[in-house]
Structure formats: C-alpha cells, structure tokens
Amino acid sequence: MITCGIDVGLENIKVLLLKDDQISARACGRSGGAGRSAAAKALWNDVLKSAELSASDVSKTVATGRGRKDVTFADFCVTEPIADAKAALRIYPKAVSVMDIGADQVRVIPLSEKNGTSQPAFNQKCSAGLGTLLRYMSMRLEMTLDDIGACAHNPAGGVTVNDGCIVFAELDALELLNQNTGREDVACAIIEAVVVRLNAILHDKTAPPKEGVVLIGGVAKNAAVVSGLKTRSGIDFIVPNHAEYGGALGAALLAAEN
Amino acid sequence: MAQEYWKWPESDRLSEDVDWRKAKKIVAGVDIGTTGSQAAVFCDGALYGSANISTGYDFKAAADCVMSRILEPAGMSLNDIESIAATGFGAGNVSYASKALDEVRCVAKGARFMFGPNVTTVVDLGGQTTKAIRLYDWDRVRDFTFNDKCATGMGRNIELMADILQIPITEIGEKSLMAEKDPEPVSTTCYSFANPETVGLFTQGFKEEHYSENDVLASYIFAVSWRILGTIGKLQPLDPGDFTVYGELAFTGGLAKNIGITKRLERELYKTALTSEYDPQLAGAIGAALLA
Numbered sequence: 001m002i003t004c005g006i007d008v009g010l011e012n013i014k015v016l017l018l019k020d021d022q023i024s025a026r027a028c029g030r031s032g033g034a035g036r037s038a039a040a041k042a043l044w045n046d047v048l049k050s051a052e053l054s055a056s057d058v059s060k061t062v063a064t065g066r067g068r069k070d071v072t073f074a075d076f077c078v079t080e081p082i083a084d085a086k087a088a089l090r091i092y093p094k095a096v097s098v099m100d101i102g103a104d105q106v107r108v109i110p111l112s113e114k115n116g117t118s119q120p121a122f123n124q125k126c127s128a129g130l131g132t133l134l135r136y137m138s139m140r141l142e143m144t145l146d147d148i149g150a151c152a153h154n155p156a157g158g159v160t161v162n163d164g165c166i167v168f169a170e171l172d173a174l175e176l177l178n179q180n181t182g183r184e185d186v187a188c189a190i191i192e193a194v195v196v197r198l199n200a201i202l203h204d205k206t207a208p209p210k211e212g213v214v215l216i217g218g219v220a221k222n223a224a225v226v227s228g229l230k231t232r233s234g235i236d237f238i239v240p241n242h243a244e245y246g247g248a249l250g251a252a253l254l255a256a257e258n
Numbered sequence: 259m260a261q262e263y264w265k266w267p268e269s270d271r272l273s274e275d276v277d278w279r280k281a282k283k284i285v286a287g288v289d290i291g292t293t294g295s296q297a298a299v300f301c302d303g304a305l306y307g308s309a310n311i312s313t314g315y316d317f318k319a320a321a322d323c324v325m326s327r328i329l330e331p332a333g334m335s336l337n338d339i340e341s342i343a344a345t346g347f348g349a350g351n352v353s354y355a356s357k358a359l360d361e362v363r364c365v366a367k368g369a370r371f372m373f374g375p376n377v378t379t380v381v382d383l384g385g386q387t388t389k390a391i392r393l394y395d396w397d398r399v400r401d402f403t404f405n406d407k408c409a410t411g412m413g414r415n416i417e418l419m420a421d422i423l424q425i426p427i428t429e430i431g432e433k434s435l436m437a438e439k440d441p442e443p444v445s446t447t448c449y450s451f452a453n454p455e456t457v458g459l460f461t462q463g464f465k466e467e468h469y470s471e472n473d474v475l476a477s478y479i480f481a482v483s484w485r486i487l488g489t490i491g492k493l494q495p496l497d498p499g500d501f502t503v504y505g506e507l508a509f510t511g512g513l514a515k516n517i518g519i520t521k522r523l524e525r526e527l528y529k530t531a532l533t534s535e536y537d538p539q540l541a542g543a544i545g546a547a548l549l550a
Contacts, residue, residue: 010457011422033423033460034471066454069461104454129450136418139264141315166450167411171386174292178348183315 002053003060005251006040006074007083008067011103011135012218013040015047016248017058018256025051026245037070044073062255064247066104075255081109081120083250088214090253091240096212099202099237100246101219103131106201108208121204126165127197131219133166137173137190141183149222151187159185163193187224194219195228202233215239216246263426264417266294266512269537270309270327276301278332284339286328287546288355289364290321290348293385293413294512296543297324299332299339307332310539317348325354343550345542347386359546362402366391368545369508372534378505381490381523382541383513385413390490401494408448409485413512415449419478422457430475431518437476440522441469444477446484475518483522486513490527507531510541 002024007014008031017025027047032039040063048055063071064083071077080100084107088098100107106123123130138145159181161172169190176186202208213235219225220243230237240246278284281301288297291313299307309327313320321344329335336342336354344352345364352358361382369380370393380391388409392401405412420427444459445451456478459469497503507529513519515538524530536544 010454030424031422031457033425033457033474035424036460066458067461104457126450128454132418132422132450132453135421136414139417139421165448167408167448170414171410174347174386177315178317178351180318180351186315 001256002058003062003252003255004044004047004058005083005248005253005255006044006061006063006071007245007247007251008036008040008063008065008070009102009104009218009247010066011131012244013043014245014248015040015043016245016252017047017051017053018252019051021256023249026242026248028244031067036067037072040071041073060255060258062251064251076258078251078254080105080247081107083247083254084216085109085111085250086253087216087246087250090249091216091246092212092214092238094212095214095238096209098214098216101131101198101215101217101225103135103218104129106130106198108202108204110206119205121201123197123201124204127201129166130194130197131217133169133190134194134219134222136170137187140173141187143183143187145222148187148191149224151184151191151224159189161189161193163196169193191222191224191228194225195232198225198229199232202235208233208235210234211236213237216243218244220244263424264421265312266427266515268311270307270331272307272328272332273305276304276306278306278334278338281306285547285550286325286339286342287364287543287548287550288321288325288342288344288352289346289542289546290317290324290344290351291346291385291542292348293417294539295320295324295346295348296540297328298540298543298547299328299334300547305536305544308537308540308543310537313348317351318353321348321352341550343546345546357550359549361542362389362391362399364542364545364549365389365510366393366399366545367397367548368541368543369510370397371544371548372510372536372538372541373506373508373532376506377508377532378496379490379493379507381486381507381509383413383486383509383511383519385512386411388412388486388489390493392493392496403489403492405485405489409488411449412482412485415453415482416513416516419453419456422453425475431479431516433472434475434479434518435521436472437470440480441473441477443481443484446481452478452481479516479518480522483519483526486519486523487526490523502528504529508534510538512539514538
C-alpha cells in the first residue's frame with residue numbers, strides 16, 4: 001500500500017511517500033501565501049514523479065500543519081500534535097515525549113496517555129516565530145541556515161540578545177552588528193536566546209523526562225540549537241535524519257492505518 | 259538560488275546638470291539605517307549624487323559602500339568633499355564623517371528640502387523605527403514622537419512577510435489596494451502575532467468568505483498603518499482646538515514607497531501627502547548633507 005503525508009507549515013511544505021511502511025520519497029518546498037494550495041499540489045506531483053508512480057497508485061493522502069485545509073486533494077486532515085505523536089513513536093518506539101520546533105509554533109507532546117493528545121504544551125504567545133527568527137537572521141547576516149547551525153555554541157561569556165521576544169532579539173542583534181560584533185558571535189547570541197525559550201517551553205507544564213524525547217521540526221535540523229538545548233535541559237534528545245519531515249511522516253502513517 | 263522577494267532594489271544616480279569640478283562647496287550626508295543606507299552629495303546647494311543600498315550585516319562595509327556608489331562613477335574622492343555628516347542608527351560606523359547628527363533633525367531638514375518649506379508634519383517610516391515630526395514656520399523641530407516599543411520593526415516586518423508569502427516587496431502595497439474594501443485588520447499589537455495571523459487567513463475558511471490574496475494583504479497592511487497612525491496621533495497638535503489639522507504632510511523612509519500604507523494613512527488623516535521628485539528614503543542623508 002502506498003500512502004502520502006503532506007505537512008503544510010508557515011514557511012515550508014513537506015511531502016512524504018510511504019510504500020509498504022517504508023519511506024520511498026520525500027520533498028520540501030516553500031509554502032507562500034495564496035499559492036499554497038497550488039504549491040502543495042505541485043510538490044505532490046514532484047514526489048510521485050521521483051518515485052515513478054502515478055496519482056492512482058496512492059491509496060490515501062493525509063494533510064497536516066497549519067495550512068492543511070489548503071490541501072484540497074487530501075482524503076482527510078489531522079491536527080499537528082496527533083501527527084507528531086504518531087511520527088515520534090515510529091522514529092523511536094519507546095519515546096515518551098516529542099518536541100516539534102517549527103517556523104512559528106513549538107509543541108511539546110507527552111506520549112504517555114492516549115498517544116499524546118492529553119496534555120500538549122505550546123509556546124507562550126511571546127515566543128512565537130523562533131524558526132522565523134532564525135530564517136530572518138540568516139537573511140540579515142547573509143549566512144545560510146546551515147552556517148548558523150555550524151556556529152559553535154558558547155553560552156559562557158560573549159554577547160547576548162533578549163530571550164523573551166523575537167522582535168527585541170532582532171533589535172539587540174542589530175545593535176551588536178552596529179558595534180561591529182562579528183556575525184558568527186551574533187548568530188551564537190541568537191541561538192542562545194532560542195535555546196533559552198525552547199527550554200522554558202519544555203518545562204512549561206511538567207518536568208520533561210530525561211530520555212526518550214524525540215525532536216522534530218525544521219529547527220531540529222539546526223545543530224547548534226540542538227546541542228545547546230541538550231546542554232541546557234540535560235535531555236539526550238533523539239533527533240532523526242530529515243527531522244523536518246516529522247509531521248508528514250505522522251500523516252502518512254495515519255493514512256496507512258485508516 | 260531562490261528568488262529573494264524581500265529585497266528592495268538598490269539605486270544610485272548622478273545629476274547631469276551639475277559639474278562637481280566647478281563647484282565651490284561640496285558637502286555630503288550619509289544615513290546608515292538598520293535596514294537601508296543612503297548617501298547624498300550636494301554641490302553649491304544642489305543635489306548632485308545619491309545612493310541607496312541595503313545595509314546588510316556589516317555596518318562599516320555599508321558605510322563605505324554607499325559613499326563609493328556616488329564617488330566612483332563621479333570620479334570624485336573623499337578629499338574633494340568639504341564636510342561630511344553622518345546620521346542614523348549606524349552613524350558611528352561612518353569613519354570618514356566629520357560629524358554625527360541627530361536623525362530627527364536630519365529628516366526634518368531633508369523633508370523641507372524635498373517637499374518644500376511648508377511641510378509641517380513629517381512621518382518617517384523606517385525599517386525599525388517610526389517617527390513623526392512636527393514643524394512650524396521655522397526649521398527647528400518643535401515636537402517629535404517615536405513608535406511604542408511594540409510597534410517596532412514595521413519596515414522589516416514587511417520584508418519578512420514578502421519572504422513568507424513569496425510576493426515581491428515592491429508589489430505588496432499595490433496589491434493591498436486592489437481589495438474592494440478593507441477587511442478587519444490582523445493583530446495590531448505586535449508583528450510576531452500579525453505575521454502568522456496573516457498567513458493563517460489563507461486557509462480555506464477564509465476563502466469561502468470570498469477573500470482573495472489582495473484582501474489578506476489589505477487586512478495586513480491596514481494593521482501596519484493602524485500602528486503608524488498611533489505614533490502620528492501622539493504629536494503635539496498644530497491647532498490646539500482641532501486635532502485633525504496636519505498642515506502639509508510628507509512621508510519619508512522606506513515604507514513611504516509602499517502605496518498601500520501611504521494611501522491608508524492619507525485616508526485616516528483626511529489629508530493628501532505632498533509628493534517629491536526624490537526617493538523618500540533619502541530624507542535623512544539629504545538633511546545631513548545640508549546640515550554638514
């Protein structure tokens with residue numbers, strides 16, 4: 001059986017194809033605004049092409065993410081926490097919690113009860129857009145997201161920016177640049193601020209378990225953020241390859257089940 | 259490489275009517291902003307050359323680059339210029355300037371040069387700050403207001419939105435005006451709330467109510483204008499008996515090029531803004547040059 005999961009996020013659309021419970025193809029592209037529906041369809045066609053399949057071969061397509069309703073050709077939609085929980089248990093069957101760090105939203109979903117739908121914790125209103133902040137800083141610093149991820153994480157000493165609000169963090173970063181601080185140091189300060197916020201969200205409702213926490217979402221690809229968060233929270237996260245496809249994987253698995 | 263929708267085109271120009279080699283006095287102004295940097299060179303009181311670039315991450319390099327965009331094509335050197343004044347957020351990085359001047363004073367001076375001597379309300383719409391300046395019959399600034407902390411980054415916010423929505427930044431204003439009627443604005447508190455909310459409007463639920471891309475942009479730009487209006491409203495009134503009198507109104511800064519914002523502000527203020535042959539972003543640099 002071939003199923004497809006589509007995760008339409010604030011910045012990117014992720015499409016993943018599952019063939020007999022194995023991942024056979026994946027693709028990622030920009031969401032855009034009004035063109036989101038067409039972008040999802042185009043990406044879906046690309047994935048089918050790369051897997052040498054036709055539309056009729058796919059028995060079910062399931063959409064998730066904040067723009068899931070734009071996927072008009074999907075058989076049904078699932079909410080993000082449900083997809084995240086499903087994906088986490090697939091990535092690591094003994095997982096007890098999953099954290100999804102996206103462009104806009106951050107979610108922590110404990111998996112102990114009802115497959116994680118019981119007590120998800122979201123970002124507090126003022127830590128919205130942590131992934132967007134990283135993207136904006138990459139534009140501003142003229143570094144790729146990978147360059148920023150390669151910055152050595154240095155919490156002791158060095159420069160810092162506001163860790164409460166992304167708007168103020170950016171202003172602080174600009175002030176540092178104005179004082180001719182190197183862009184790598186500014187990137188480190190931004191990463192540190194992101195890590196502080198993420199750690200706060202992680203501890204928002206209950207103390208997180210020390211192991212068995214799966215990290216997914218686009219920001220989980222950022223090595224500096226992940227290592228910083230590991231150090232600060234003391235949790236040894238399980239980070240899969242292609243972490244940004246977490247939601248799409250969950251959707252594809254749910255498509256295969258139903 | 260993917261198309262960079264968020265970048266505003268850079269520009270530089272030299273006047274063909276002026277020969278700098280015959281000029282008695284050459285002065286220059288440099289405005290290093292958080293988002294854009296501009297320079298202006300004056301020969302005997304006439305604008306000779308101007309340049310407008312994106313600041314990028316290196317403020318020092320931007321300061322050097324913006325000036326060379328005028329000097330190189332003109333065949334001029336820094337020694338030919340009698341006095342150079344720097345202004346803006348990054349003024350401290352203009353190593354070749356002889357003095358640093360206050361932004362508000364420079365923008366006011368520049369606006370009077372660009373829009374005529376009768377300007378009484380100048381609204382400077384920058385990348386990070388929004389400033390409103392009140393002038394009377396004389397050149398001195400009598401009152402000015404800044405954005406509240408949470409209306410910061412209005413210009414930069416639109417850059418980010420252009421990137422997320424994948425719409426060229428130069429088209430956002432016009433598209434927002436194509437909506438038949440402005441829908442309810444998105445959050446007017448903070449752009450980190452407004453941006454995801456705007457993207458969220460593009461769901462099917464929103465489309466079912468017959469909202470198009472233009473309507474969504476209208477809702478977003480309306481919210482941005484709303485915040486700017488709050489800054490203008492705090493200005494000392496021109497006529498203590500009537501708060502709706504703004505005299506001659508002028509918009510400067512990068513967002514003055516966004517017709518969606520200027521048209522909405524004009525509508526709310528019941529006032530048509532003055533127009534100028536110059537790039538509105540040059541106000542700070544022109545003012546600095548005139549005060550140099």
